[in-house]
Each structure stands twice: as C-alpha cells, then as structure tokens.
Amino acid sequence: MGIAQPIVQTGHPVLRAEGRELTRDEIKSAEIQELIENMRESMRLAVGVGLAAPQIGESLKLAVIEDDAGEKTKLNQEQLNERERYPVPFHVLINPVLQPVGDEKVDFFEGCLSVHGFAARVARYRAVSVTALNEHGDEVSIKAHGWYARILQHEIDHLNGILYIDRMYSTTFTNVENKMRYWD
Ligand code: ZN
Secondary structure, three states: OOOOOOOOOOOOHHHHOOOEOOOHHHHOOHHHHHHHHHHHHHHHHOOOOEEEHHHHOOOEOEEEEEEOOOHHHOOOHHHHHHOOOOOEEEEEEEEEEEEEOOOOEEEEEEOOOOOOOEEEEEEEEOEEEEEEEOOOOOEEEEEEEHHHHHHHHHHHHHHOOOOHHHOEOHHHOEEHHHHHHHHO
C-alpha cells in the first residue's frame, strides 16, 4: 500500500515545469513502483479522478486516473449522461502523447486538486486518443470520449506544466461555495 502525499498547490514552480520522461528500466524500478502506489493513495484520499506526479512534487511524465462516476461526484444520472461520464478503472499513464479526435469541444466546469476550492468552465475536446506506457513499461493506446477524455486532457496538461486556469473561461472562475449557489 502506498502512502498519501500532500498535494502541491498552484504557485509552486513544479506545477509549471515540463515533467521528465521515464525509461522502461526506471518504470520497473522500486522507486517508481512505490511512487505509483503513493499517487494512487494520494488521489483516493483527495477524492480526485486523476493525479499527475508534479502534483506531489515529482517532475515526471507520470499520471494516474480512476473515476468511479459514482456517489462522490454528487451528480445525478442526467448530469452524468450530459457529461458522458462513465466509470474508468484505475490505470497509469507514463510519457503520454495526446491527439484530439475531431474538432468538437464540450464545455463544463472542472476543478483541480492543485487549485483547491475553485472551479471554472473549460472547453475540452470531446474525443481524444492517447498513446503511453503503463506501469509495466508496455505500450498502451487509449480512445476516450466525454468525461474520460476531459480527465486525460487535464492530467496530460499537468505533465507539460499547464493548469486548467490557463484554458478556462476566466469570467466563470468561482469558488466552490458560489458555484453551488449561483451556477449549478
Ligand atoms: Zn489538476
């Protein structure tokens, strides 16, 4: 079992650096395997659906994703359908490369564990394809649409030093309390 780490907050330079790629040998090392376990625990404790290594202070091209699309979302079925949000099991992305599929974008509120307590509307590609290595160093190729595509875009941005606040409609930026009061 991993040990949850504190989540780095915006303003820390590690969130603005491009992460370093990992070699297959590094991926198989005890250090990286332990880091992956720690990232899984950190994401679960923070109730996130994704976490990138820079968010726990490691400037590496490594992210974890897991979305049960269940109760923790506080969304009803209609809202889940609107977001095309369905469960995504735990998985690991290393050195990922993302390509949009088509030019359609969809616009929803999103937040970030590293911009704690805030949210804003962000337009994201509705569909993407991603190639990456998994935790064993094997190549994987992912086709995703809807909310999963949004998570992939958000997490892979982190590995390149980009936060959602760089892409948001800035007039929609709100704290969570006012989001519930005025926007939901
Ligand atoms: Zn984030």
